[in-house]
Amino acid sequence: MQITAQTVKELRERTGAGMMECKKALTENAGDIDTAAEWLRKQGLAKADKKASRVAAEGRIAMAQHAGKAVLVEINSETDFVAKDDNFVAFCSAVAQAALKSDAGDIEALKAVRLGNGESVEEARAAVIAKVGENVQVRRLARSDSAHTVAAYVHGARIGVLVELKGGSEELARGIAMHVAAMNPPYNKASDVPAAFVAKEKEIELAKMAEKDKSKPAAILEKIISGKIAKIVNENTLYGQPYVLNTEQTVEAALKAAG
Missing domain, CATH: 1.10.8.10 (Ubiquitin-associated (UBA) domain)
Structure with a gap:
């Protein structure tokens, strides 16, 4: 015909x-x-x-947020070119919105969630692959469902942050999320820093001072080293870092000021 x-x-x-x-x-x-x-x-x-066997290492992180719920979804493509394709971007946004509305706690559960057009995430993924000609994988899901203040933030397309605050405002939560995206602190506060990390840093500082300051009394050396270690710990903790939106105060001070 x-x-x-x-x-x-x-x-x-x-x-x-x-x-x-x-x-x-x-x-x-x-x-x-x-x-x-x-x-x-x-x-x-x-x-x-x-x-399916082709490496998908590019892509983007999509976010969705409403009230006390927020999600981040990482979806990968093979190339940065496809990561910017309208079909791929729309798919990422639709998956994030579907994840937010669902109770899916992991990727396997998310694959079965229905999008607005009635397709499952997995069916829509296959359709996107047919359109863009590359392997596409829904790789990671992070979510926060709470009665607390939450914020989701994506910097560019490859760095995503979820923050949950007890108290404070959404504006502050977003600010903290922006800080984490910029500074990537490995620890939350000083008490979270492993003793082994502190011991190693102390060993390094002692070695650096061994020749230069060997004439100083042990008590003075210990005080100097303690100050240096405290500085290193602050640099590696969220609470101790200068807040990127107001470098005159630390993140801890910003949190305390907001209650």
Whole structure:
């Protein structure tokens, strides 16, 4: 039967597949648009399976937030070019919104969640692979569901932060999230810093001072080293770092000021 340009156009608009793929789908299915759309969907799943072993190391982090809930979802592509593709970006945004509305606590649960168009996340992923021609993987999910103040923040497309505060405001939570994105503190506060880390830093400082300050009394050396270690600990803790939105105070001081 004859496949008209209008029919091909209609199938393209419905599925997002290429013109030649749509024409082939219609030819294979006697011009029936519904059957052709289902055929393309199955082809997409087959392509997804074939591309599953290819490394997907680029991509983006998408966020969604409402009231006391916030989520971050990492979705990977093979290239940075596809990470900026409109189809990929829209998929990431839709998955984040679906994750927020669901109770999914891990990636396997998230794959079964339905998007606004009725497709599951896994079905939509296969469709995106068919469109962009690369392996796409939903890699990580982080969420916070609480009665406390939460904030999700994404810097660029590759750094995502979730913050939960007991008290404070959403503005402060977002500010702290921005700070974490910028400074990446490995520890929350001084009491979280491992003793082994402190001991190693002390050993390094002692070695540095062994020759230069060997004439100073032991008590003075100990005081100097204690000051240096305290500075190093502050540099490696969220509470001890100068707050990026107001470097005149530490993050701890900003939190205390906000109650």
